[in-house]
Amino acid sequence: MSNLIELFAYDFFVKAFLAAVFASISCGIIGGYIVSRRIVFVSGGITHASFGGIGLAFLLGFNPLLGAVLFAVMSALGIQFFTKVAHVREDSSIAIWWSLGMALGIIFVFLTPGYTPNLMSYLFGNILTVTISELVWMFILNVVIILFFAFYFRKILYIAFDEEFARAAGLPVSLFNYLTITLIALTVVLNIRVVGIILILSLLTIPQATANLFTKDFRKMLVLSSVFAFIGTISGLFFSYYLDIPSGAAIIFTLVIIFALLRLYKHFFK
Amino acid sequence: MDALIKIENLSVGYDKQPVLHNVNLEIFENDFLGVIGPNGGGKTTLLKAILGLLKPMKGKIIFREDMRMKKKPIGYLPQVKHIDKNFPITVYEVVRSGSLMKNPKKINTREVKQKVEWLLTEMGVSDIRDKAIGELSGGQMQRVFLCRALLSDPKILILDEPDTFVDNRFEGELYERLKMLNQEMAIVLVSHDVGTISSYVKTIACVNDSLHYHPDNIITQDQLDSYNCPIKIITHGEIPHTVLKRHE
Numbered sequence: 001m002s003n004l005i006e007l008f009a010y011d012f013f014v015k016a017f018l019a020a021v022f023a024s025i026s027c028g029i030i031g032g033y034i035v036s037r038r039i040v041f042v043s044g045g046i047t048h049a050s051f052g053g054i055g056l057a058f059l060l061g062f063n064p065l066l067g068a069v070l071f072a073v074m075s076a077l078g079i080q081f082f083t084k085v086a087h088v089r090e091d092s093s094i095a096i097w098w099s100l101g102m103a104l105g106i107i108f109v110f111l112t113p114g115y116t117p118n119l120m121s122y123l124f125g126n127i128l129t130v131t132i133s134e135l136v137w138m139f140i141l142n143v144v145i146i147l148f149f150a151f152y153f154r155k156i157l158y159i160a161f162d163e164e165f166a167r168a169a170g171l172p173v174s175l176f177n178y179l180t181i182t183l184i185a186l187t188v189v190l191n192i193r194v195v196g197i198i199l200i201l202s203l204l205t206i207p208q209a210t211a212n213l214f215t216k217d218f219r220k221m222l223v224l225s226s227v228f229a230f231i232g233t234i235s236g237l238f239f240s241y242y243l244d245i246p247s248g249a250a251i252i253f254t255l256v257i258i259f260a261l262l263r264l265y266k267h268f269f270k
Numbered sequence: 271m272d273a274l275i276k277i278e279n280l281s282v283g284y285d286k287q288p289v290l291h292n293v294n295l296e297i298f299e300n301d302f303l304g305v306i307g308p309n310g311g312g313k314t315t316l317l318k319a320i321l322g323l324l325k326p327m328k329g330k331i332i333f334r335e336d337m338r339m340k341k342k343p344i345g346y347l348p349q350v351k352h353i354d355k356n357f358p359i360t361v362y363e364v365v366r367s368g369s370l371m372k373n374p375k376k377i378n379t380r381e382v383k384q385k386v387e388w389l390l391t392e393m394g395v396s397d398i399r400d401k402a403i404g405e406l407s408g409g410q411m412q413r414v415f416l417c418r419a420l421l422s423d424p425k426i427l428i429l430d431e432p433d434t435f436v437d438n439r440f441e442g443e444l445y446e447r448l449k450m451l452n453q454e455m456a457i458v459l460v461s462h463d464v465g466t467i468s469s470y471v472k473t474i475a476c477v478n479d480s481l482h483y484h485p486d487n488i489i490t491q492d493q494l495d496s497y498n499c500p501i502k503i504i505t506h507g508e509i510p511h512t513v514l515k516r517h518e
Contacts, residue, residue, distance in 0.1 A: 036358055158367040161359050164348065165418075168321040169370035170341050216358045216402030 012128055019130040020233040022138035023194040028226025029145055030187040031204035037160045042079060044201050045094040047188045049075030049101025051197050054122050055108030064122060065189060071101055072185035125196030125248030127237060138190050145183060157218050195248040203229055206255040213266050232258055272334050273298050274425055274456055279329030282319045288327055289315045293481040301456040304471035311478035313460045317428055321346060341373050345419030345427040350435045355404040361414050362399045365389060368421030389417040408436040426456045433461060445470045
């Protein structure tokens with residue numbers, strides 16, 4: 001135990017701990033929304049498309065997270081546009097943006113002169129190298145998400161559950177949809193450093209699946225998802241430290257183990 | 271007396287492609303209108319137009335003066351297939367979401383809560399208030415959505431294929447309830463199977479490409495044929511008449 005506490009003497013570990021807290025809250029809430037609304041695939045598309053922005057940032061030499069935000073938001077709007085205006089089937093238009101972003105990313109990275117040492121940490125995440133400014137942005141995102149969901153909780157819930165009814169009641173459904181898709185894009189991008197592009201979908205779905213084992217109430221599900229995300233992230237962080245394995249993968253593995261154990265528990269004891 | 275809703279020469283549909291042409295219809299207080307017609311004939315399209323979800327391409331929908339608020343006093347029960355039964359939402363929240371249909375000025379949280387409680391009790395679903403929507407039987411779900419529709423004190427209650435929620439045993443229960451509600455509000459009931467409803471409804475509208483209004487609940491095969499309404503009628507004696515879907 002004293003070993004654990006000693007870890008907090010390290011600056012990098014304190015930052016990693018804070019990153020875990022912020023990632024758990026934002027991914028817990030946003031993931032709960034995504035899963036309930038069945039837009040996991042859209043979120044996957046946005047996530048992977050953001051790789052194009054990271055590649056572009058490498059090539060032109062600006063902050064990769066900025067490039068990721070740019071591409072994430074662009075693909076979110078692009079998917080909407082393809083589906084609603086150009087009448088491409090939704091799953092196809094998601095796949096198009098998903099692969100287009102990845103392809104552009106690969107091209108940009110290839111064109112970037114020299115070796116790109118950080119590339120792996122964007123693809124698979126490294127919670128141990130999160131910087132102070134990234135933490136500040138994550139904190140701001142958390143505040144925005146919590147305030148948005150606290151103030152508009154029922155409206156968000158009712159639109160998510162029955163969009164048509166909300167439209168008939170004159171709620172600004174499209175505005176809410178654009179706001180939430182923007183929050184999804186921002187959540188994905190700011191948490192890329194924690195578990196990486198390839199693995200972030202897991203933080204948005206596995207804790208939610210675990211929470212869903214115990215509650216069918218939207219509010220409780222958002223809170224429980226954050227709790228399970230936190231337990232998984234922190235345990236994964238310790239495993240990665242003690243076993244000297246990549247943090248992103250360790251976190252995902254822990255999340256799945258927690259889900260599997262609790263699912264089995266429910267099967268045998270309830 | 272003016273009609274609650276007056277539809278004049280309405281053409282409406284999707285993507286500039288009208289599904290309904292030149293519809294004329296008036297809905298009065300205490301009407302109990304059965305809307306019948308083949309699948310794809312435009313029944314749901316008509317409802318969407320009334321609910322304001324589809325803009326008229328031609329013609330207009332005129333609401334009576336006391337209906338002309340931002341949120342129309344219309345209660346709406348959707349088709350069961352449009353409900354995501356895996357969504358993590360409780361019965362209580364589904365009913366409470368009916369408050370969306372209330373006009374902001376009138377929303378008083380305490381009153382809303384009291385009304386939710388009253389409706390849950392009245393419909394006999396109070397004991398399942400904390401259950402998830404996916405755990406309910408068809409009959410329970412139907413009553414929960416009826417609660418939601420009634421929360422905003424509608425002047426018109428619109429039900430889209432409510433019989434698809436339940437099997438025949440529970441249908442009668444619903445129609446008895448609607449008969450009671452009809453004393454306080456107009457009811458528009460959409461069904462592709464008029465077999466059970468024709469003895470409850472007062473008037474019938476046949477929707478297929480356009481709308482043919484029939485000012486009582488007796489309708490003959492000849493009339494349906496001339497309306498271009500491909501629905502088969504089976505007649506049992508005098509009244510009530512039974513109108514059934516054409517056998518495949």
